[in-house]
Amino acid sequence: MTIRQPTHTPYDGSSKPFTIGLKPLEFERWIEVDEFLLPYLAEKQRLYTEIPHKVFVEEDGTREAQREVLDLLVAHLEAAHPGTHRRNGAEPVGFEGAIDRLPPALREAPLAKASLLVQEDLILMRRDGRGWRLAAGSLCFPSSWSLQEKFGRPLQEIHEPVPGFGPGTRPAELINRMFDGLQGQAVERFNWSIQAGDALYHPLSNVERIDRATNRPSRFPDGDVNAHAFIRVERQTLRKLPASRDILFTIRIHLDPLKVLARHPDRAALAASFAEQLLVLDREQLDYKGMTADRDRLVALLNDIARSA
Numbered sequence: 327m328t329i330r331q332p333t334h335t336p337y338d339g340s341s342k343p344f345t346i347g348l349k350p351l352e353f354e355r356w357i358e359v360d361e362f363l364l365p366y367l368a369e370k371q372r373l374y375t376e377i378p379h380k381v382f383v384e385e386d387g388t389r390e391a392q393r394e395v396l397d398l399l400v401a402h403l404e405a406a407h408p409g410t411h412r413r414n415g416a417e418p419v420g421f422e423g424a425i426d427r428l429p430p431a432l433r434e435a436p437l438a439k440a441s442l443l444v445q446e447d448l449i450l451m452r453r454d455g456r457g458w459r460l461a462a463g464s465l466c467f468p469s470s471w472s473l474q475e476k477f478g479r480p481l482q483e484i485h486e487p488v489p490g491f492g493p494g495t496r497p498a499e500l501i502n503r504m505f506d507g508l509q510g511q512a513v514e515r516f517n518w519s520i521q522a523g524d525a526l527y528h529p530l531s532n533v534e535r536i537d538r539a540t541n542r543p544s545r546f547p548d549g550d551v552n553a554h555a556f557i558r559v560e561r562q563t564l565r566k567l568p569a570s571r572d573i574l575f576t577i578r579i580h581l582d583p584l585k586v587l588a589r590h591p592d593r594a595a596l597a598a599s600f601a602e603q604l605l606v607l608d609r610e611q612l613d614y615k616g617m618t619a620d621r622d623r624l625v626a627l628l629n630d631i632a633r634s635a
Contacts, residue, residue: 331590332582333360334559336516337600343518344490344611346497348504351514351563357399357444358561358578359407366445369526370466371427374438378429380529382438383477384462391450391570392436392462398567398574399440411443437462446563449575451505456480458505458573467579469519469560470530470616481505487535489610505573508566517560519615520624522546524556524581539613544620551623555584584624587631594635601628 341347373381384392403411432438441448441464452461457480465473476484482498485491491498504513521528522545530538546554559580566573587593587600604617604625612618 330582330586332557332559332586333358333580334516334561335596336559337518337557337603338596339599339603341516341518343603343607343615344488346500346504347515348513348564349515351512353402353512354406356402356512356563356565357406357446357576359403359410359445363410363445366467366526367442370442370464373466373527374429374432378432380472380474381466381527382432382435382441382464383460383473384435384437385452385478388450388452388462388572389434389436391452391567391572392440394567394569394572395448395450395574396436396440399443403443437464440464441466444576446576446578449577451481451573451575453505453571454480457482457502460484461572465577467526467577468529469517469558469577469579470528470535472529472531475532487532487614489608489614505564508564508573510566510568512563512565514561514563517562519558520545520584520617520620521556521558522554524583526579526581528558535614538616539618542613542618545616546620546623549623551620551627552585555624555627557582557584584627587628588634594632597628597631597635601625601632604628 370381400411428435428438428442437448437450447465447467448463449460449465450462451458453459459478459480460476461478463473463477481501482493485498485501486493491501548554559582561578561580563576564573565576587597590596601624604621607615607617607621609618612621617624
């Protein structure tokens with residue numbers, strides 16, 4: 327993967343871990359396209375070919391809303407990113423004139439087609455008596471969760487493993503009210519974690535999460551955090567669809583080697599803030615993020631970067 331300066335740095339203190347942190351988003355900035363478009367779409371194509379049941383789900387009755395998502399994305403991409411997206415006849419196309427092929431079982435799913443136009447993952451949320459549930463989704467780049475396990479479940483159950491966000495908590499109630507209150511505007515938030523290696527497909531089942539939190543293994547058993555640690559930033563957006571009134575939740579993954587911070591113009595401030603963010607996480611939060619065993623080594627590396635400025 328090409329090394330460059332990070333696009334987003336929410337670990338600078340602007341997006342605190344385990345907070346909601348939604349902010350208004352201008353529609354022209356809704357979808358991000360960069361030089362990694364082709365590699366991301368190629369990885370989506372590989373996952374659709376090899377494990378389609380793990381990266382795409384849909385309920386009956388969601389195809390019309392899926393089509394609404396596809397139409398909105400095509401219109402936005404043509405307007406905001408004409409250099410990489412344009413139409414070819416009746417079908418929307420992405421880079422260099424052709425949308426990637428889908429497995430036969432997914433070729434009629436508009437959300438699957440839409441997912442191969444953008445680097446974002448696309449999750450369709452629909453309201454029922456239990457609240458907002460995951461009704462359809464393309465999740466090729468999960469950040470330590472399982473699409474199959476969350477499919478059909480309401481938000482409070484989806485967030486149950488997150489410290490402080492489970493059923494009955496104030497944040498869970500606030501999130502549902504925010505989803506209800508979304509009208510014509512779009513909003514965004516950021517989340518971050520640290521992983522070993524640059525894998526975009528990074529799933530984790532509930533059983534695996536419990537095992538990780540219980541045994542607290544190191545992600546860097548050779549001790550070389552500098553060589554293997556990657557910052558995983560999630561840029562998430564929410565937009566209520568005009569016709570269906572479902573909500574489209576997009577997740578864009580940015581992966582940067584932790585060591586790239588050593589070459590950042592603001593490396594002292596960034597590294598010091600990042601270390602501070604790690605130090606304020608409590609044991610439950612560290613266990614959830616899988617960083618209990620490695621937090622001190624990560625902080626030491628960040629402090630070295632800050633001192634080298």
